[in-house]
Amino acid sequence: MGVLGCADIAIRRLMPTIAGLDGVEVVAVASRSRSKAEQVAGRFGCAAVTGYRDLLKRDDVEAVYIPLPPRLHYEWVAEALQAGKHVLAEKPLCTTHVETVELMAVARERGRVLAENFMFLHHSQHDAVRAMVAANAIGRLQVFSSSFGVPPLDPAGFRYQPALGGGALLDVGVYPLRAAQLFLPELEVLAATLRYDETTGVDVAGSALLAAPDGVAVQLAFGFDHSYRCEYALWGSTGRIAVDRAFTPPDQLKPPVRVERQDQATELAMPADPQVRNAVRAFVQAVRSGVDGPIEERATLRQAQLVEAVRDVARVTGSPARMLRAAG
Known part of the structure; x- marks a missing residue:
């Protein structure tokens, strides 16, 4: 290579x-x-x-x-x-x-x-969670939610440069979007927000609301102006599954997965798995x-469509003017 x-x-x-x-x-x-x-x-x-x-x-x-x-x-x-x-x-x-x-x-x-x-798609914890959902561990899925946020990054890096494709949506927002498709491959973007930094002209925070054809709701949040958070959760008719280190677990970590049902909560330690390898x-x-x-051609194309849909429907705060000029 x-x-x-x-x-x-x-x-x-x-x-x-x-x-x-x-x-x-x-x-x-x-x-x-x-x-x-x-x-x-x-x-x-x-x-x-x-x-x-x-x-x-x-x-x-x-x-x-x-x-x-x-x-x-x-x-x-x-x-x-x-x-x-x-x-x-x-x-x-x-x-x-x-x-x-x-x-x-x-x-x-x-x-x-x-x-x-x-x-992150190559970590075995996600297959384990999908197996639990398929086995009716939380009943009928009602809501998928996910957040990926990090503290402010190096201001000289490409993430703060519109001409290089910077911004929170493309850097961290794509993870919750991709994770949602593990469980709900057909999604429509209903609403979104993007907050732009006035100095750099890139989006530093955002959110999105999506829905599956059967009405399952998807709630996503992302940004790099946040305390660190890296999670997703599936809320069903009889319980909830929360994945706390969804996207960046260290190789030796046994990621915690919490399964909640009425009057009962179980903390599971998923096997350590080197997702990079x-x-x-x-x-x-x-x-x-x-x-x-x-x-994964279909999923990759669908991911690109969803990213564009978030941009298209987003309610914008701040000024993305520099980004729009750079995109030409």
Whole structure:
């Protein structure tokens, strides 16, 4: 694999994980800065490449991991697929639904694996919760709720830059949206809010109300102007299930899941599960097994539609003018 960009998540999570897996290795890392590429390459014993395009020309690179800011995904995922590389791209795959559709088509045409890297989907706790819901542990599902909020981040980072696809919706809001689809694959956005920061022009907080065809309500909240919160809950006719570390559980953590019924509450410790390793392994297995197109294509396209729908219906506070100008 090659890595396009020296993002923190690549250095801290993905590259060490790849180094510990059999059957896959990082052979090169690219940056626009030669010194930065050399610094990261030295840590992981791989080649340093100046410029993303030069990495894509390498014959020893079968697949690439792309942790670039969201606004750069479309260009570089497309180039990687056209160069014959399989692609694991950080979420969100693109910043628009149209771009997502186009990349899916390119992946199919080129016969290359394309995956959006929602690592939390590869933690076994979610399968366990779905099994409980299917076994009628909480009766008929009435409400799904989820929150993902973090304290203010580095103001110099891409998350506060409209031109790079910054903002809370694309960074943390996509997680509750994707989690809801684990249980309710057909959703309609009814209402939303987005609060923009007047200085940076990016959204720093938001919420959304959605509904399933059978009337199940979905309530979501997100932002990076909050105390840390990372959870979802399913409220049914006879009980409730709450998942407290839904999106970013450390590898060694046994995530707590609380099951509440009338006059009874049970705290379960789900097995520890390394979701980063699981996500990389699933991508590698897809490549090695000969999958010749996008992974989870329907869910990825639906996710992009929901993100756009939240933007379209949102009641906005603050000024998104800088973001709109950057989007052009």
